[in-house]
Amino acid sequence: MLRALEIRDILIIERLDLAFQPGLNVLTGETGAGKSILLDALGFVLGWRGRAELVRNGAAQGEVIAVFDLPEGHAARDVLDDAGLDAGPELILRRVNTTDGRKTAWVNDRRCSGEVLRRLSETLVELHGQHDDRGLLDPKGHRAILDDFAGVAAELSAVRAAWAARAAAAKALREAEEALDAARAEEEFLRFAVKELDELAPEPGEEEALDVARRRMQAAARIREDIAKAHAALSEGAEQNLTDASRWLEGAADGAEGALDGALAALDRAMVELGDAVSEVETCLSGLSFDPSDLENTEERLFAIRALARKHQMTPDELPELRASLSARLDALDRGAEGIDGLRSDLQEAEAAYDTAASGLTAARTAAGLRLDKAVSAELAPLKMERAVFRTQVEEAAPGPEGRDAVSFTVATNPGAPSGPINKIASGGELSRFLLALKVCLAERDRGVTMIFDEIDRGVGGATADAVGRRLAQLAAEGQVLVVTHSPQVAALGAHHWRVEKSVADEVTTSTVTAxxxxxxxxxxxxxxxxxxxxxxxxxxxxxxxxx
Structure with a gap:
């Protein structure tokens, strides 16, 4: 509910503080007194698009503050939460317009964008009148209005889920078909590359191991001859010489009276060390022994692995991973047709589920449309439009997440006259009454929203104006309605009444509002x-x- 509206230096309003009440609030006054300025000011603080120049002549800036009650569960709380703004028991909107055109907005003393204001306004206020293009006259919103009236939230949720599943199945099939087409385009390459990799079958780390073995064999070929010569010298000449020397010294030892004992001991040690050296050299020679063909084979495989890596522009250690990847793509190609058939079947099932859900939603909308037509017709009779015809048209449209229905409200003002869109067929006064009848039928969905009717009674009088007033009072019984009116019958039914007046002092025009x-x-x-x-x-x- 709109509780307060404060206006400072907007157009011809210098200062205005209004405290609105629940029920039917009426604003009256002479034509041109400034009633529409109040709506301009309210629209400004709600972020609606309106006049470009709002600042009162001579003022530096204009300002509007609107205060709304915000009970628990109000839809505005979701908007505030999405915007990261705090929500208390009241909502204070403030917007300033400077003379250079800059507009700044606050929600509960925190800066916000005009877009946030507009989203909040959709949950707070509905404006209705013969120039209304935001509410009931906008054909884009008719389907949502009918859905709310029909109470098809569950059916709509099922259709959205079915559409999402259908879209996911279609995407999976499309991607699989694209992948299969791409695989077929490179099938010849895949088969040759996989065959080549399978034949070589490189292993991770193999290139480094082959390189080490190759260098070892190349080194062995260079040093083995010298080591063999050393082995021959040690095992044949040196050993024999030591043996002979030891034998000769032992024969002379008895006559030397111990002088040769140290030499004989040293020779014994030398024989042991010589034996160890020969053993180590033999071990080395054994390790350096290889078949010359081993070096050739090692080099051949090493060069083949390196060549294949260069061909695929990667390191040799990445070849096994490439082999696995290309093999998987080739397998997918070979199994592709079978997988595509399964995905087509999934899509057919998803489409069938969507068709079922959408058909159920269409049936519910059609039935609700008939109920709405009957309810609106009942409201038109007291408004002196008993011969007019209101129809809710539910027609087939392109399928989507909201179903496959296009909904529009059409009217025919006289029997036999062609029907057409509500905003094109009805005259000003007729249009106002159509809107009022429709709003009465849809009143249940508007709980918590302040409804504003701008001269909706234009062009009617007498008993018809009284009927309009009584229906406005009915709408306001459990909420809040603001109506700008020239009809005394409507004004008399208001629970709260304000008069808008314009005055001129010192050649300055100002507008005031009096309770x-x-x-x-x-x-x-x-x-x-x-x-x-x-x-x-x-x-x-x-x-x-x-x-x-």
Whole structure:
């Protein structure tokens, strides 16, 4: 509910503080008094697109503050949460417009964008009138209006889920077909590359191992001859010489009286060390022994692995991974047709499920459309439009997440006359009554929203104006309705009444709004009945209207 509206330096309003109430709030006044400026100011703070220049002449900036009650569960709380803004028991919107055109907005004292204001406004206020292009006259919103009236949230959720599943199945099939086409385009390459990799079968780390073995064999070929010569010298010449020397010294030892004992001991040690050296050299020679063909084979495989790596522009150690990847693609190609058939079957099942859900939603919308037509027709009779025809058209449209229905509200103002879109067929007064009848039927969906009717009673009077007023009061019974009106019958049914007046002082025009008590209401309604000169008869008529 809109609780307060404060306006500073907007157009011809210098300062204005309004405290609105639940129920039917009526604003009356002479034409041009500034009633539409109030709506301009409210639209400005709600982020609606409107006049470019709003700042009062001579002021540095204009400002509007709107205060709304925000009960628990109100839809505005979700918008605030999405925007990262705090939500308390009240919502304070403030927007400033400077003379250079800059606009700045706050929500509960925190800066926000105009887009956030507009999203909030959709949950807070509905504006209705013959120039309304945001609500019931916008054909783009008719399907959502019918869905709310029909109460098909569960059916709509099922259709959205089925559409998402259908889209996922279609995407999977499309991607699989594209992958299969791409694989077929490179089938010859895949088969040759996999065959080549399979034949060589490189292993991770193999290139490094082959390189080490190759270098070892190349080194062995260079040093083995020298080592063999050393082995021959040690095992044949040196050993024999030591043996001979030891034998000769032992024969002379007895006559040397111990002088040769140290030499003989040294020779014994030398023989042991010589034996160890020969053994180590033999071990080395054994390790350096290889078949010359081993070096050739090692080099051949090493060069083949390196050549294949260069061909595929990668390191030799990446070849096994490439082999696995290309083999998988080739397997996918070979199994592709079978997989495509399965995905086509999945898509057919998803499409069938979507068709079932969408058909159920269409049936529910069609039935609800008939109920809405009947309800609106019942409301049109008291509004002196009993011969008019309202129809909810549910027609087939391109399938989508909201189903495959296009919904539009059409009217025919007289029997036999062609029907057409509600915003193109009806005249100003007829259109206002169509809108009011529709709003009465849809009132249940508008709980928590302040409804504003801008001269919706234009072009009607007498009993029809009284019927309009009573339906506005009915809409306001459990909520809040603001109505700008020139009809005394409507004004008399208001629970709260404000008069908008324009005055000129020192060649400056200003607009003021005054809350009326019971006596002032009688005078205002009498003025609406009789004009500038308020007669006693007009006052009597005003009292009769106020008495109900």
């Amino acid at each position: 009326l008590d019971a006596g002032a209401r009688e005078g205002e309604i009498a003025r609406m009945l009789s004009g500038d000169t308020v007669t006693e008869e007009a006052r009597a008529a005003a009292r009769a209207l106020l008495a109900g």
